[in-house]
Amino acid sequence: MINxxxxxxxxxxxxxxGYGFTILESNYRVDVQLFNALGAEIEVATDVGSSWFWRQPIWTEIPRVAFIRVTALTNGTVGRIQSSEGISGNNVLAGSVDVPNAIQTLDGSLEIVKDSRGFVVEVQCPSSAGEYSIAQLWNPPGSGVNLVVDEVxxxxxxxxxHPLYLYRSSTKLVTNFGAAAAVEGNKFLNSAVYSGAEFQYENTATILSGIEGSALLAKYRGQYEDxxxxxxxxxxxxxxxxxxxxxxxxNGIVSASYQYHSEKV
Structure with a gap:
């Protein structure tokens, strides 16, 4: 939830x-520490800027992150923090299929959460794959709910x-799918087209028409920018x-954080 x-x-x-969080404002600096259930520090990120995602090994090698500690370094407040309190990494991956480092998919309807929810994922294709990295929020057929996405x-x-693409798909990504061009070739896109006018942009960017006219949004951002x-x-x-x-x-690295809630169909 966003708090x-x-x-x-x-x-x-x-x-x-929690299993991940994103700091949503950039006028401050913080330290971030991750602890397990015994109170032992798992990882620390010092002097974190506007956004931070912990790395995939945190929830593949460590069964549970008990709590995250955020310490403010600058005067004033840290602003908005998007977190997921009460959910462990095990729950995050429930029902999902993880092709190692290439494609990460979360079945949204399988996540055990009350009210609004979010998930954070980072993916990177293997260096030899020659493919794009994709983080997908997937609503399985027969779930009985719509997933209403408020923020990405x-x-x-x-x-x-190199722009980032945000687009909808009618296929769950569960395996390596061949050449990177398959994405641009519309292999995993349906026919729905959403105009860029549907979005409010927090950051100045060049907006493109998208992948084969079916992308929701394409943005050019500087390297390591949010x-x-x-x-x-x-x-x-x-x-x-x-x-x-x-x-x-x-083979690029992509991190994504989806903020959404479910509604019965």
Missing amino acids: DYSIDAGEYKDFVG NGFHTLPAV SSYILKKPFVLSPGVGLNFSSTLV
């Missing part, structure tokens, strides 16, 4: 049982000449539809 937390410089806030945050390691998509009109994923966040450079 507004005010933490003065030198103070800290613990987030219990993304981070990438691509040079500025892209935030706060939807003027929430995007509804009906059963059997997914929302994909993709790099456009082979």
